[in-house]
Amino acid sequence: MSEAGHDIDLVERRSCDGCVMCCKVFPIPETGKDDFALCPHAREGEGCGKHDERPDVCREFFCTWRLDASLDDAWKPDVAGFVLHDPAPWSLLMSCDVDDPEAWRREPYESQVRQWAVEMQRRQLLMGRRCGGKTTVMLRDREIVLDG
Ligand code: SF4
Ligand code: SF4
Secondary structure, three states, X not given: OEOOOOOOXXXXXXXXXXXXXXXXXXXXXXXXXXXXXXXXXXXXOOEEOOHHHOOHHHHHOOOHHHHOOOOOHHHOHHHHOEEEXXXXXXXXXXXXXXXXXXXXXXXXXXHHHHHHHXXXXXXOXXXXXEEOOEEEEEOOOOEEEEEO
């Protein structure tokens, strides 16, 4: 289906309800929010406190869980503890909650993430994770820290 105002196919019967992970792990200058700081308008466990007036950048973002039906509800970001998305040049990027940066190592996540790293490298696609100021390229058998 396409959500009103968007030409993007979202997974049916799936919503952001209660999740504010993308309101934490990205910088949003329109709200004066720094990278990895919770937006002042976010209400944890509820959602956006100014939903009707939220900036376009917020309206236009959907994480991979909202877009990919193959990810079950364990991958909802407020359950998993990280947001999957694909900003260029990344084909898959995991943005982690600074308050729980190792959440992705819990199962079922790490096994699947490692499988994706193998597949991405085979297809010569870029996969990584970011947390705080640290960005890491994830390869089949090693990791490369880019900064921080
Ligand atoms: S991280 Fe995904 S599920 Fe959570 S609020 Fe953002 S778009 Fe919705
Ligand atoms: S304005 Fe609303 S949707 Fe945008 S980051 Fe803040 S809480 Fe999230």
